[in-house]
Amino acid sequence: MPETPNDPQSNTPEFTVSELAFSLKRTVEETFGHVRVRGELGRVTVAKSGHCYLDIKDDKAVINSIVWKGVMSRLSMRPEEGMEVVCEGKLSTYPGRSNYQLIIDKMELAGAGALMALFEKRKKMLAAEGLFDQARKVDLPFMPKTIGVVTSPTGSVIRDILHRISDRFPSHVLVWPVLVQGDRAAEQIASAITGFNCGDGFPRPDVLIVARGGGSMEDLWCFNEEIVARAAAASDIPLISAVGHETDWTLIDYVADYRAPTPTGAAEVAVPVRDDWLETIADYGLRLTRGLRRNVREKQAGLAAARLPRLQSVLSPVQQRLDLASARLPAPTRLFEPLAQKLALQRLPSPQRVVERAANALSAHRLPNLDRLLDVKRSQLSSLRLRAEPLQRDVERKEARVARATASMAMTAKRDIQRSADRLARAGKLLDAYSYQGVLARGYALVQNNAGDVVRSEAAVKAGDNVTLTFADGSRKAVIDGAASGSSSSKPKPKLAKKPKPKPTAIDQGNLF
Known part of the structure; x- marks a missing residue:
């Protein structure tokens, strides 16, 4: 019942917010108590409670709708985005948010959605022109120096791509900022692909990535435009499409040289893992060195085995001549007897002087030999230190990889613990909601x-x-008392006559003159 205005000069009744909101609710429910609506399904979300929230739309309007859990189990079809359906139900309002919604009681298919029909039409047309043929697609470069990315500069997609490329194989990345949703998005994306192929003043990319995050079919529709598909097909640079999630397919996915399920997956396909290839190259170098050493040893052994018979054939006559010459020589004692007699007759020096001369000669000969020996040992020690440096670098690289793996494991464990805690909290709230204590x-x-x-x-x-x-x-x-309630409950209760609504009291407006 509207309240009487305080202003005696106004004859307009005043309503509270609740009175006006619930009056509108009654009016809408009484006027549209049963409606039949035909349209295309847009956003479709099934909540954990079992209720389904969806949009029914055409080219000019959108109606928020809901299918309760009990009705969902009775539907003969599962609502999906892009379907054209006919729904029956009633309109109602939600005063708490000042919006209205269609509560659906029945749903049936009415045919393919307008967007899906247009998508299939363009897909068949481009396939007939040969833009989807596998023969026209080229292989991606193994190790690109420059990577071009066509995406929005403000979203999380570009950060995910840059982070993944930096972890796997740091490379030079060029970003062409574009809109990825809306009326002008398709034209900007096509211009970016063409600009990377024909641009000047910057390094030409070795591979292109066209990326966007997930969304509804309407959000991703710019990648289904014909101008984008033809620009991707005309690109001389190998192109990777990474639009939406793994289940989202657009026309650029069919035209691209490679289709990645996610933007992060596109970064993983574009570059290899640098550390793995460094280990592979080091292993190949070690195997090559071992093979060369083994080949040299085998060649040396073969050469020695081939030369030994020749040397023996050459030395055998010489050895025979030496044996004959030594047989003809007189005994050594006879040769030295005259010299020994002469030496005995001569005056010999004192033993002390002989020892001093021998010591001086020995020290004079040993010192140069000792210096040379020290030089050799120093050079050997230097070579050993040089050999230890690659081993030290390899150990440091392995320690860095272990540190990164440990940090990644710690982050993963922390996320798992947080998820488990969230699930436990939700389960506790659900248990409280189902408890009879409430x-x-x-x-x-x-x-x-x-x-x-x-x-x-x-x-x-x-x-x-x-x-x-x-x-x-x-x-x-x-x-329990003795009064029975069954007999009285079986009798129908008399309907109470509705009280007539009191008419608003006329307000004395006074004399206007």
Whole structure:
């Protein structure tokens, strides 16, 4: 009932917000209590509660709709985005948010959606022109020096791509900023692809990535435009498409040289893992060195085996001549006897002087030899230090990889623990919601017989039975009285006549003159 205005000069009744909102709700529900609507399904979301929230739209309007959990189980089809359907239900409003929605009771297919029909038409046309042929697609470069990315500069997609490329194989990345949703997005994306192929003043990319995050079919529609598909097909640079999630397919996915399921997957395909290839090259170098050394040893052994018979054939005559010459020589004692007699007759020097001369000569000969030996040992030590440096670098590289792996494992464990904690909190809230203690707190009571069983109907007890009433804050004993309620409940209750609404009291406007 609208309140009487305070201003005696105004004859317009005043409503509270709740009165006006619920009056609109009654008017909408009475006027559109049963409607039949035909349109295309847009956003379709099935909540954990089982209710389905969706949009029914055409080219000019969108109606928010809901299918309750009980109705979802009775539908003969599962709503999907892009379907053209006919829905029956009623319109209602939600005063808490000042919006209206269609509560669907029945849904049936009406044919393919307008967007899906247009998508299939363009797909067949481009396929007939040969733009989807596998023969016209080229292989991606193995190790690109420059990577071109066509995406929005403000979203999370470009950060994911740059982070993944930096982790796997740091490369030079050029970003061409474009819109990835809206009316002008298709023209900007096509211009970016053409600009990378024909541009000047910057390094020409070795591979292109066209990327966007997930979304509805309407959000990704710019990648289904014919201008984008033809620009991708005309690109001389190998092109990777990474639009939406793995289940989202657009026309550029069919035209691109490679289709990645996600933007992160596109970065993984574009570059290899640098550390893995460094280990592979080091392993190849070690195997090559071992093979060369083994080949040299085998050649040396073969050469020695081939030369040994020749040397023996050459040395055997010489050895025979030496044997004959030594047989003809006189005994050594006879040769030295005259010299020994002469030496005995001569004056020999003192033994002390002989020892001093020998010591001086020995020191003079040993010192240069010792210096040369030290030089050789120093050079050997230097070579050993040089050999140890690659090993040290390899150890440092392995330690860095272990540190990165440890940090990644710690982050993964932290995320798993957080997810488990969130699931536990949700389960606790759900348990509280399903607990009968909450029902008792709202004024209800739990009735149990002497055996402790829950009494669910009046037929389970009779007059004089002892029962226990459990409230939110405690329990009390009670006895069933002898009054019967079945007979009175079976009689239909007389309908109360509706009271006529009082007419608004006329307001004295006074004399206007």
